[in-house]
Amino acid sequence: MTIKSEREIKLMKEAGHINYLAHKEMEKFIKPGVTTFELDKKIHDFIVSHDAYPSCLGYEGFPASACICINDEVVHGIPSKTRKLKNGDIVKLDFTVRKAGYESDMTRTYLVGEVDARVKEMVVDTEKALYEGIKQVRPGARIGDVSYAIMSYAHSHGLSVVEELVGHGIGTNMHEEPDVPNYGEKNTGLVLKEGMVLAIEPMLNLGKRNVVMLDNDWTVVTEDGSPSAHFEHTVAVTRDGYEILTGE
Numbered sequence: 113m114t115i116k117s118e119r120e121i122k123l124m125k126e127a128g129h130i131n132y133l134a135h136k137e138m139e140k141f142i143k144p145g146v147t148t149f150e151l152d153k154k155i156h157d158f159i160v161s162h163d164a165y166p167s168c169l170g171y172e173g174f175p176a177s178a179c180i181c182i183n184d185e186v187v188h189g190i191p192s193k194t195r196k197l198k199n200g201d202i203v204k205l206d207f208t209v210r211k212a213g214y215e216s217d218m219t220r221t222y223l224v225g226e227v228d229a230r231v232k233e234m235v236v237d238t239e240k241a242l243y244e245g246i247k248q249v250r251p252g253a254r255i256g257d258v259s260y261a262i263m264s265y266a267h268s269h270g271l272s273v274v275e276e277l278v279g280h281g282i283g284t285n286m287h288e289e290p291d292v293p294n295y296g297e298k299n300t301g302l303v304l305k306e307g308m309v310l311a312i313e314p315m316l317n318l319g320k321r322n323v324v325m326l327d328n329d330w331t332v333v334t335e336d337g338s339p340s341a342h343f344e345h346t347v348a349v350t351r352d353g354y355e356i357l358t359g360e
């Protein structure tokens with residue numbers, strides 16, 4: 113994996129900030145009746161208007177600017193003109209922003225209208241699990257420390273951890289070394305160093321951890337149909353800890 117210079121991290125933070133602002137902007141469009149195609153267009157136009165590129169578009173043939181997943185869809189949902197949000201849904205917006213050659217990756221799970229209390233709790237706990245993982249990041253810590261923190265938070269809050277999909281390094285490419293699993297053991301794996309940048313992204317399910325791929329060869333859903341939540345930030349390892357690059 114690569115070590116980024118201060119200059120490179122500054123560029124990644126510019127990409128990450130646009131990603132954060134696009135997520136903030138989307139809050140006002142999340143309501144019953146809107147199609148996932150319309151949400152994708154808003155994301156596309158917001159990013160392009162900030163002189164940046166929504167780099168999911170065309171990535172290995174992906175046909176849209178954002179992965180948009182509802183309820184039991186875990187990752188890589190394809191925006192659709194016939195798919196409308198409805199009251200009680202949860203919707204995940206996962207997209208990358210490339211600016212000046214550098215990538216950022218961020219996901220949030222949004223509530224649509226009145227959501228069942230247990231599902232809402234899962235969403236809150238998945239975001240907390242992400243922050244438990246992020247808090248581990250500092251030079252000398254290991255990938256397994258991040259993985260273990262996420263896993264133990266998930267399990268102690270009654271959630272299962274998707275194992276087939278993992279976080280990743282990020283830089284000039286959206287996906288770089290190393291893998292950042294959301295399950296694992298403390299004190300194992302790669303030792304973190306200042307200048308590494310990771311996309312940390314727990315995907316936690318209310319039911320069983322198992323997932324299956326749909327016929328479109330992109331979208332992954334829970335096997336038991338239970339809802340799944342997903343949060344992601346792009347995080348740099350700094351001299352004394354971490355910095356979230358997909359923030360304010």
Ligand code: MF3
Binds near residue numbers: 207208344
């Ligand atoms: N943003 C996803 C991730 O978290 C990757 C999406 S790739 C795409 O790693 F092609 F589906 F857009």
Ligand code: CO
Binds near residue numbers: 206217219344
């Ligand atoms: Co992502």
Ligand code: CO
Binds near residue numbers: 217344
């Ligand atoms: Co990612």
